[in-house]
Amino acid sequence: MKTKITQMLGIQHPxxxxxxxxxxxxxxxxxxxxAGGLGIIAAGAAPxxxxxxxxxxxxxxxxxxxxxxxxxxxxxxxxxxxxxxDEGVQVVTTGAGSPAKYMExxxxxxxxxxxxxxxxxYAKRMERMGADAVIAEGMESGGxxxxxxxxxxxPQVIDTVSIPVIAAGGIADGRGLAAARLFGAEGVxxxxxxxxxxxxxxxxxxxxxxxxxxxxxxxxxxxxxGHPVRSLKSPLSRELLKLEGHIETRTLEEIERITAxxxxxxxxxxxxxxxxxxxxxxxxxxKGDSDCSTIIEIMVQEAEAFLRNAPSLIG
Amino acid sequence: MKTKITQMLGIQHPxxxxxxxxxxxxxxxxxxxxAGGLGIIAAGAAPxxxxxxxxxxxxxxxxxxxxxxxxxxxxxxxxxxxxxxDEGVQVVTTGAGSPAKYMExxxxxxxxxxxxxxxxxYAKRMERMGADAVIAEGMESGGxxxxxxxxxxxPQVIDTVSIPVIAAGGIADGRGLAAARLFGAEGVxxxxxxxxxxxxxxxxxxxxxxxxxxxxxxxxxxxxxGHPVRSLKSPLSRELLKLEGHIETRTLEEIERITAxxxxxxxxxxxxxxxxxxxxxxxxxxKGDSDCSTIIEIMVQEAEAFLRNAPSLIG
Numbered sequence: 001m002k003t004k005i006t007q008m009l010g011i012q013h014p015x016x017x018x019x020x021x022x023x024x025x026x027x028x029x030x031x032x033x034x035a036g037g038l039g040i041i042a043a044g045a046a047p048x049x050x051x052x053x054x055x056x057x058x059x060x061x062x063x064x065x066x067x068x069x070x071x072x073x074x075x076x077x078x079x080x081x082x083x084x085x086d087e088g089v090q091v092v093t094t095g096a097g098s099p100a101k102y103m104e105x106x107x108x109x110x111x112x113x114x115x116x117x118x119x120x121x122y123a124k125r126m127e128r129m130g131a132d133a134v135i136a137e138g139m140e141s142g143g144x145x146x147x148x149x150x151x152x153x154x155p156q157v158i159d160t161v162s163i164p165v166i167a168a169g170g171i172a173d174g175r176g177l178a179a180a181r182l183f184g185a186e187g188v189x190x191x192x193x194x195x196x197x198x199x200x201x202x203x204x205x206x207x208x209x210x211x212x213x214x215x216x217x218x219x220x221x222x223x224x225x226g227h228p229v230r231s232l233k234s235p236l237s238r239e240l241l242k243l244e245g246h247i248e249t250r251t252l253e254e255i256e257r258i259t260a261x262x263x264x265x266x267x268x269x270x271x272x273x274x275x276x277x278x279x280x281x282x283x284x285x286x287k288g289d290s291d292c293s294t295i296i297e298i299m300v301q302e303a304e305a306f307l308r309n310a311p312s313l314i315g
Numbered sequence: 316m317k318t319k320i321t322q323m324l325g326i327q328h329p330x331x332x333x334x335x336x337x338x339x340x341x342x343x344x345x346x347x348x349x350a351g352g353l354g355i356i357a358a359g360a361a362p363x364x365x366x367x368x369x370x371x372x373x374x375x376x377x378x379x380x381x382x383x384x385x386x387x388x389x390x391x392x393x394x395x396x397x398x399x400x401d402e403g404v405q406v407v408t409t410g411a412g413s414p415a416k417y418m419e420x421x422x423x424x425x426x427x428x429x430x431x432x433x434x435x436x437y438a439k440r441m442e443r444m445g446a447d448a449v450i451a452e453g454m455e456s457g458g459x460x461x462x463x464x465x466x467x468x469x470p471q472v473i474d475t476v477s478i479p480v481i482a483a484g485g486i487a488d489g490r491g492l493a494a495a496r497l498f499g500a501e502g503v504x505x506x507x508x509x510x511x512x513x514x515x516x517x518x519x520x521x522x523x524x525x526x527x528x529x530x531x532x533x534x535x536x537x538x539x540x541g542h543p544v545r546s547l548k549s550p551l552s553r554e555l556l557k558l559e560g561h562i563e564t565r566t567l568e569e570i571e572r573i574t575a576x577x578x579x580x581x582x583x584x585x586x587x588x589x590x591x592x593x594x595x596x597x598x599x600x601x602k603g604d605s606d607c608s609t610i611i612e613i614m615v616q617e618a619e620a621f622l623r624n625a626p627s628l629i630g
Contacts, residue, residue: 001628120531120599121529121531138464138466139464140464140466147531147534148455148530148531149453149455149464149465149466149485151455151464151465151597152455152485152595152597152599155488156530156597157530159600169464169466170466170467173470175498175499178497178625179494181625181628182497182622184490214435214436214471215434215467215472216435216436216462224560280467282467282471284467285471304629306497307625307626307628308626310493310497310622310625310626311622311623311625311626313316313318313496313497313622314623315317315318
């Protein structure tokens, strides 16, 4: 499936793998890139040295383009901004802040810059700033989210900007990719479905929770503190929602105490009691072990079949 | 556009008009039915006599099928259930509760029963109960909402039931209808876009708020009390969110006091200070006055064009 984004980035399929902190490492990103999609290493809150190691590891695992995602509010954002230039990374996706400060140096280095956005206003701002594309992420996504859903956000963003738009949130199969293309998106970014890939190095307990998930298995915590996060319902998310009912300084501290390290506890330890298992609402469609190549091949084949048969839906 | 639902109901276009309480009256429903869609009278919390008057008024305005929506937790649900039989209404949509109690008598009367659902489990339950179709409503919708978005809910419901599925939430134009068809939906239900119809008898202030709305103009209140409602941001919604930060008996009473009648204040009075202006997240796509016939004709024509051109998106 050729689109403006596959041509811009020199990739085979218009499928990005979402930058899941603690999860999207060199192994997963390289597997996705080798499968013809765009693998993305999530810098997350990792020290610069660790991110450098991951980038170099990915280079050893694939000769295809891959991206690094930088959370711009992180204390080491300056270092990471320079690191991707030094390491010759070809694509950067950004979140949690504005890339304004780095845009010129990245463009001079030939890096394609693709911010994740959750509103039309921010999409417009990124386009004016020189972004090469934007990822419009609906609030059905896992992890940190905005307010607007993919179905509502995507057409409004597409009407607002002229640069390519990548759809994210609620997409795990060929139907989602086909629908996104029909709206005018040049590609999709998927997170949750890649949790099922054998190249995705998360605790087996986490994978099993994803496979068992249904449409109503996720919950949003953190709305009270202004940092909403979607994850699978769990003992920790229940506790958080209870605490969030009565926000005071004391409970904010308690929330910070019990959430600190909870993502690591989920990803590495599969700690069912104390982990935060981030997941999109689409987890109900993710049914069992696969690998990146199969996930992407089937998604694209299905999408092509849906698009090919679409005229028959006119009736 | 012929689908299973147009054939089942004997309508021309697979477009339902959402049952907006205080808004979806005989005039709007008849206009939508005359335009080839399915108009729906919202019984809301109205007395049975009023609903009877609206049904009879609609019969005088159209000879096409129209529906009545019944909120099953309302005190007069028994009366309304009998009313639709007595008045020969052909289609009933239901919300806020289970139609179990009335299913047999409705089926015997030849009424098509189409519950609004927000989860796969409820969709399955409705299918087992004998529902003729379900309306899968995403949380981007205006008014009372569930948790799951259209993009995530629709494919999961379609995978779960065999009866026709109507997509609702975030749909206001041909792209939304085409995408819904591509997912396998047999039709769509739209609310917000019909607020712009000249046959929609709401305060001019409300219409102007819709036209000015952007992608981030709605907000969800009532999460704290377990009855989430989406409406346009307004002085009242801000006040509610503030109160909801500290739920106690006192504030619950205060919330009830300031929300009582607030929908009527929006719809009839256009009271910008004290009204609740329900709206979906898709309001940003609704730009100005139209009429039901134009809204539906353009939506269907656009959807057909998108579906016809879909094979070219394979690239």
